[in-house]
Amino acid sequence: KQEVTQIPAALSVPEGENLVLNCSFTDSAIYNLQWFRQDPGKGLTSLLLIQSSQREQTSGRLNASLDKSSGRSTLYIAASQPGDSATYLCAVLSGNTGKLIFGQGTTLQVKP
Amino acid sequence: KAGVTQTPRYLIKTRGQQVTLSCSPISGHRSVSWYQQTPGQGLQFLFEYFSETQRNKGNFPGRFSGRQFSNSRSEMNVSTLELGDSALYLCASSLWWESYNEQFFGPGTRLTVL
Numbered sequence: 549k550q551e552v553t554q555i556p557a558a559l560s561v562p563e564g565e566n567l568v569l570n571c572s573f574t575d576s577a578i579y580n581l582q583w584f585r586q587d588p589g590k591g592l593t594s595l596l597l598i599q600s601s602q603r604e605q606t607s608g609r610l611n612a613s614l615d616k617s618s619g620r621s622t623l624y625i626a627a628s629q630p631g632d633s634a635t636y637l638c639a640v641l642s643g644n645t646g647k648l649i650f651g652q653g654t655t656l657q658v659k660p
Numbered sequence: 661k662a663g664v665t666q667t668p669r670y671l672i673k674t675r676g677q678q679v680t681l682s683c684s685p686i687s688g689h690r691s692v693s694w695y696q697q698t699p700g701q702g703l704q705f706l707f708e709y710f711s712e713t714q715r716n717k718g719n720f721p722g723r724f725s726g727r728q729f730s731n732s733r734s735e736m737n738v739s740t741l742e743l744g745d746s747a748l749y750l751c752a753s754s755l756w757w758e759s760y761n762e763q764f765f766g767p768g769t770r771l772t773v774l
Contacts, residue, residue, distance in 0.1 A: 580761065591664075591750055592765040637703070641761060646693040646708035646754060647716050648763060653702070 550575045550642045554651035561628055562659050569623040569654045571638035576616045579641040582648065583612050583623050586635045595636075596623070628658045662687065664753050664766035672772045678739040681769045685732050685753030691715075692734040693763065694726060697748040706749075709734055710756065738771075746773045 551574045561567055571581070580599050584592040596605045596612040598621070604613040611624040621638055635655045639648040665684045673679050685692050694706040705718040709728035726736040732753075738745055748770050752763040 582763065584765070589748075589770070591767040592752075594762060594764055597762045639703075646691045646710070646752070646756075646761070646763065647705045647718070648693070648695075648703075648752075649705070650703040 552651040558655045560657040571621040584637045666766040683751035689753035691754045691756040695750045
């Protein structure tokens with residue numbers, strides 16, 4: 549059974565700092581891994597998707613890496629800003645279905 | 661291009677009632693998935709529909725059901741509501757072309773059961 553874990557559960561950093569969010573999964577047989585952002589009471593915004601054959605994806609200040617063999621992904625946020633404050637969720641797609649398995653998320657606070 | 665829309669955005673019901681939630685996917689997307697989000701359990705998969713067929717189902721009781729129409733719009737129904745059904749219900753749509761399957765989420769429907 550696929551399980552996804554995110555560490556840390558919460559993180560508080562000063563503005564401008566570079567930071568890394570971690571995601572681990574137990575079954576390496578995944579189709580892809582997706583990182584999302586969720587603001588309080590809102591839906592999920594897709595940040596990055598990494599296909600199983602890829603090692604990393606970049607979008608602006610965000611870089612996500614994937615190491616299937618070790619069951620790990622990281623989301624790197626460069627030069628953090630207060631507007632980056634949100635909960636970040638990673639999810640893996642296992643099998644040819646629409647079923648995403650989510651981690652519990654990391655709540656990030658960036659202080660001005 | 662319009663995103664995923666969900667209606668209604670907020671609902672208040674009482675125990676024992678039933679509720680229907682609606683999701684309109686991004687134009688051209690054929691797969692619609694539903695998730696329940698609660699503070700205690702996080703995001704949990706309910707079911708997925710592809711071309712009007714339920715392709716996968718999560719571990720929820722039979723009170724939770726859904727369907728998809730020929731235009732890919734989807735509805736989910738919860739009967740005999742319980743207090744524990746209070747949650748944010750999210751739907752996601754995807755293009756599902758070969759192995760590419762980025763899922764895009766709607767804003768959710770906040771259901772409160774009193």
